[in-house]
Amino acid sequence: MFPRPKLTVCVPSRNRQRTFKETIRALLQRPRVDVQFVFADNSDDPTIMDTFMADRLADPRIVYLSSPPETLSMVLNWERSIEAAEGEFICMIGDDDYVDVKVIDMINRVQALDPALDVLGWHRMSYNWPGMPRPPANVAVSLETNVRKIPRELLYTEFFGWRGVPNTPRIPIGFYHGAVSKALMDSFKERFGSYCGNPVVDFDNVCKVVSSAKALYFCGRPFSVMGACAESNSAAAYNTDIYKQSHKRFMKEVGRNTDEDDYLKDTPFRAEMGLMACILTVQIWFTKTYGYEMLPGWEKGFAEACSRNCEYMDTKESYDHTVRGYRRALRQWQGGKYIPFFKPEPFIDRYKARLKTGVIDGKLFLEERLPGISTPEELYAFVEQIIVPPEEVTIEAQPARVAKSA
Structure with a gap:
């Protein structure tokens, strides 16, 4: 043994x-x-x-x-x-x-x-x-x-x-x-x-x-x-069309659309919008269910993170769709107070971009292939x-x- x-x-x-x-x-x-x-x-x-x-x-x-x-x-x-x-x-x-x-x-x-x-x-x-x-x-x-x-x-x-x-x-x-x-x-x-x-x-x-x-x-x-x-969910995170399919399949396996759960009634953000919104829905669920609290000032950081979420997207169509979704929700949220912090950088076509390699800020960057x-x-x-x-x-x-x- x-x-x-x-x-x-x-x-x-x-x-x-x-x-x-x-x-x-x-x-x-x-x-x-x-x-x-x-x-x-x-x-x-x-x-x-x-x-x-x-x-x-x-x-x-x-x-x-x-x-x-x-x-x-x-x-x-x-x-x-x-x-x-x-x-x-x-x-x-x-x-x-x-x-x-x-x-x-x-x-x-x-x-x-x-x-x-x-x-x-x-x-x-x-x-x-x-x-x-x-x-x-x-x-x-x-x-x-x-x-x-x-x-x-x-x-x-x-x-x-x-x-x-x-x-x-x-x-x-x-x-x-x-x-x-x-x-x-x-x-x-x-x-x-x-x-x-x-x-x-x-x-x-x-x-x-x-x-x-x-x-x-x-x-x-x-x-x-x-x-x-x-076939993985990771593939979906960077492409809107794949993400929609993955989200629909995921909710079917869950047995309900969690974006319609009662704990989200006070926020316009839904998991289907992107990774950052998905993380936020988990945080809202956890804090409301078990009596914890988000920290003061979290809204500004979240709006900035939504910008980064847009920048991750692989295609211009996915980028534009994600920007529109977050911008619409941020305008609806708390009177648009945090829309000034939503500043996604312009889309970069990574299919044409040159990959960085070498040692940068304590990390070694290697070509994947x-x-x-x-x-x-x-x-x-x-x-x-x-x-x-x-x-x-x-x-x-x-x-x-x-x-x-x-």
Whole structure:
């Protein structure tokens, strides 16, 4: 019998068997016994993954949850993944992503200095699988070499105050491409009624982490890759036509249109408008449901973030549509008070733009389409030769300074 795993990597999936198989192959290559893998299929045809997993179930590190007779919502599929987890920490990734389980060594090192550790986040890289309908892109690789403790109050201010745009509120602290202790996750279930309450499960978890965790650390060295394939929701975030289809499909699986939920009656912003509006709807749901508060001045930061959302769009048509949607909502909202802060930069055609490469502001920018790289794991293996080894990362136990509220 193996001892209790230090980390459980949960990989929920739905109808993306092509990348799911590659992700499973990549994860199982690491010959460690202090990790558990929970693979939760939720596809229309269960036989594809059942057949693929048949010869792998002898691996004692694997828990395989086959597709049920009735399709589960994303919330329930993620929920059952967490229920099956036995590790001391939990990391969730998508079926087109990759995480290096050597992050366990970093968890152990931080715990040796601070046994109270309950959340470890890290920089992530991004990668578009071949066939992804997006413009040419580069990969930003953090060259930082330290781990630092971050006060929860700082993260709460950043997230619920919409400080630090453009990086906020996409805070890399949560179980999605991060490690959250099972004890903390269990406390969420006891306190909030479930592990995952909102259909936007990753930001549901961020809300809970930044409002409840006690010992949070962030590692500047990347340990994972957020992949995006043609079938993923990530493809939809940058193209209005695809986003509409994805949103409609998502709401059908949820069983209702959450944009019509009662808690949104006082705001004109809806998830269908774009990523920033989607995040805001989760924040409104969380604060109204559980008695928390947005921080004073958040509206200005949100309006600025809406500008950035427009600038992410891949096509001029998507850019124009997103600008119109946000501008219309901002004019309706609080008498148009925050429309002056909505200033999207002119559209840039990334299909024609030149990619930046080299070291810029502490990050190494690489062209995404490198020879021999066609999966997130292959990208990580290449980058691993460049960045600092995990054992040489410096741990700073002194917490970062809490910024004053604006």
